[in-house]
Amino acid sequence: MAEESHKLIANNKKAYHEYFLEELYEAGIELKGTEVKALRTGKCSIKESYIRIENGEVIILQMHISPYEKGNIFNRDPLRPRKLLLHKSEILKLQQKIKEKGFTLVPVEVYFKDSRVKVKIALARGKKLYDKRADIAKKDAKREAAREFKQSIR
Numbered sequence: 001m002a003e004e005s006h007k008l009i010a011n012n013k014k015a016y017h018e019y020f021l022e023e024l025y026e027a028g029i030e031l032k033g034t035e036v037k038a039l040r041t042g043k044c045s046i047k048e049s050y051i052r053i054e055n056g057e058v059i060i061l062q063m064h065i066s067p068y069e070k071g072n073i074f075n076r077d078p079l080r081p082r083k084l085l086l087h088k089s090e091i092l093k094l095q096q097k098i099k100e101k102g103f104t105l106v107p108v109e110v111y112f113k114d115s116r117v118k119v120k121i122a123l124a125r126g127k128k129l130y131d132k133r134a135d136i137a138k139k140d141a142k143r144e145a146a147r148e149f150k151q152s153i154r
Helices: 013-018 035-040 088-099 129-153
Strands: 006-011 019-029 050-054 057-061 082-085 103-113 116-126
Touching: 013 019, 013 103, 013 116, 013 129, 019 088, 019 103, 035 103, 050 088, 057 088, 088 103, 088 116
Parallel strands: none
Antiparallel strands: 006 103, 019 082, 019 116, 050 057, 050 103, 057 082, 103 116
């Protein structure tokens, strides 16, 4: 079986902090004009983006793809809504889950899989403030343990 190459374009670290990620899905994205060339240069941000399901279509909003410098008239609006490509059964399943209390869809990362642009989206449940504090405490404890271990080796 052939190895698949993954090249990360953008990562949403905020999603890991703000949400419990329940299920992950891989979706294609409908791009126009010079957007792929802009993505090849790594000009993408998904920090403030979110996902909605409208009329049976999954749409990512507020995803910023900077205009390609050499693109002139073919450049599109950097914040335009973009359609995500998923199977109908996946969309229906996601719609049912979103109707449940507390679930939302968030983009986690954008990457190249071979020559195609893919978006990893997560079905997520929002964290409460005390959950975030607990995660920060665990991370600090882990960092402190690693530091102590490093000290004991020397």
